[in-house]
Amino acid sequence: MRVIDADGHVEENPITFSDKYFAPEFRAQRPQVVAGNEEGLAYWMIDEQLFPRRLGKGCNNLGTPVSYQGIPVRHARRKPDTLGSMELTNLKERLQIMDEENIWLQVLYPTLFLAYPLSCNPAYVSAMCDAYNRWLGDVLSEQERLKWVGVANLDDIPGAATRLTSALCATRTTAGSAMCSRSRSGSNGSVSLTSMISPQR
Amino acid sequence: MILGTAGDRLLDDPSLLPFYEAVADADLPLAVHVGWACPAINNLYSHIYPSGVIAFSMPVLMGLVSMMSGGIFDRFPNLRVVYLEAGCLWVHFILERLHHRFHHSGKNLVNVVSRTAPVQKIAPMDYVKKGNLYFSAEIEDVLLPQVMDLVGESQILFGSDMPHGDRERFAERTLRERKDISERAKTKILETNPARFYDLAGF
Numbered sequence: 001m002r003v004i005d006a007d008g009h010v011e012e013n014p015i016t017f018s019d020k021y022f023a024p025e026f027r028a029q030r031p032q033v034v035a036g037n038e039e040g041l042a043y044w045m046i047d048e049q050l051f052p053r054r055l056g057k058g059c060n061n062l063g064t065p066v067s068y069q070g071i072p073v074r075h076a077r078r079k080p081d082t083l084g085s086m087e088l089t090n091l092k093e094r095l096q097i098m099d100e101e102n103i104w105l106q107v108l109y110p111t112l113f114l115a116y117p118l119s120c121n122p123a124y125v126s127a128m129c130d131a132y133n134r135w136l137g138d139v140l141s142e143q144e145r146l147k148w149v150g151v152a153n154l155d156d157i158p159g160a161a162t163r164l165t166s167a168l169c170a171t172r173t174t175a176g177s178a179m180c181s182r183s184r185s186g187s188n189g190s191v192s193l194t195s196m197i198s199p200q201r
Numbered sequence: 202m203i204l205g206t207a208g209d210r211l212l213d214d215p216s217l218l219p220f221y222e223a224v225a226d227a228d229l230p231l232a233v234h235v236g237w238a239c240p241a242i243n244n245l246y247s248h249i250y251p252s253g254v255i256a257f258s259m260p261v262l263m264g265l266v267s268m269m270s271g272g273i274f275d276r277f278p279n280l281r282v283v284y285l286e287a288g289c290l291w292v293h294f295i296l297e298r299l300h301h302r303f304h305h306s307g308k309n310l311v312n313v314v315s316r317t318a319p320v321q322k323i324a325p326m327d328y329v330k331k332g333n334l335y336f337s338a339e340i341e342d343v344l345l346p347q348v349m350d351l352v353g354e355s356q357i358l359f360g361s362d363m364p365h366g367d368r369e370r371f372a373e374r375t376l377r378e379r380k381d382i383s384e385r386a387k388t389k390i391l392e393t394n395p396a397r398f399y400d401l402a403g404f
Contacts, residue, residue, distance in 0.1 A: 001392050003359070004391065004399075005361045005363065006283070006285070006360045006395040006399070007234075007285050007286055007337055007358070008361055008363045009362065054249045055247075057244055057246070057247045058240065058243045059249045059252050060243065060249070060257075061253060061257075063364075063365050063366060075366055078366065079366060081363070081364035085364060101370065101371050102373050103361060103373060105401070105404055106363070107399060110202065111365070114204070116204060116208055116239070116240070117208060117240065147399065147401070151202050152220065154208070154210075154217060154220065155207070155208065157217060157220050161219045164224065164227060
């Protein structure tokens with residue numbers, strides 16, 4: 001039996017929203033990882049709001065970011081996973097821990113996008129979704145054991161539907177989709193949504 | 202992936218119909234994942250412990266209820282949906298409540314105020330029996346065998362939650378060691394069902 005993990009995750013990191021993937025018009029306000037007041041704590045700063053926010057009204061407990069300037073943050077040091085595995089900067093390390101746990105194939109979900117709202121600007125959130133989808137489409141394009149799920153911005157329904165439709169019309173060569181990774185009749189048995197995963201120019 | 206609400210809108214909000222239409226037309230699977238989805242619920246909590254129980258998990262339950270009761274499964278009968286990371290112990294509870302309220306509204310309340318008639322066309326379990334609704338299970342869910350009896354062993358998926366901090370390591374092994382689940386069901390949960398849901402034939 002080859003085990004399929006239907007719900008793994010990736011920890012977003014500054015590469016996710018780097019120029020390669022993030023729309024030029026929003027780069028000046030791109031999500032940033034900032035240090036907390038206490039040693040070992042770090043947060044995403046998005047529109048001058050911090051994520052995660054574990055204290056106070058409306059709190060959440062996102063696992064991302066797991067590093068600040070390449071150093072594991074406090075909660076990440078408690079995990080068996082390496083930064084390379086969590087942030088997908090080293091796919092071999094992710095595959096290694098999958099092998100340890102007898103998982104052949106993993107379908108990856110986001111972490112940052114498990115909180116709402118990340119911003120009150122729908123166009124900006126769509127740009128973040130696009131960057132995330134491009135990033136995973138890029139870093140996972142050369143292997144078969146890590147599939148990924150796209151994120152959709154439900155505050156921009158025309159944009160989400162258009163992206164999905166146009167992406168499905170694109171060349172099908174590698175893994176990834178607007179709503180979910182899937183296998184199909186492409187050259188390597190999977191579907192690609194090129195318009196979503198092509199790096200930004 | 203979407204969360205169990207669209208912010209403070211339910212998943213049967215008419216504004217979302219073009220999105221479901223695009224997903225259904227493309228024959229893509231749709232995942233409804235736990236998350237802090239609904240500000241109105243999130244803001245009830247100022248401590249992360251109960252927030253993690255309710256604000257994080259409950260939107261998935263709300264997602265199933267709103268999609269079913271709002272007629273999304275009637276409008277898009279081929280839509281394939283999985284409800285992820287809330288365990289599976291809630292499935293009995295919600296389907297029983299749906300069943301109870303569906304019949305109460307359809308047989309009793311509708312005779313008092315006609316506009317209270319349910320929007321959905323068929324009984325809740327009839328949607329489940331169509332086989333397009335999937336649920337992830339936590340490997341330690343004590344009622345997993347009973348949930349499989351209810352929704353069918355072909356509708357349950359395994360998810361590791363790797364690398365999140367509250368996951369159980371070696372979950373696949375733990376599931377295999379359970380004595381109350383058949384070997385056939387384990388194979389379905391670990392391989393067959395996720396392959397079918399994600400359309401990963403020949404992966």
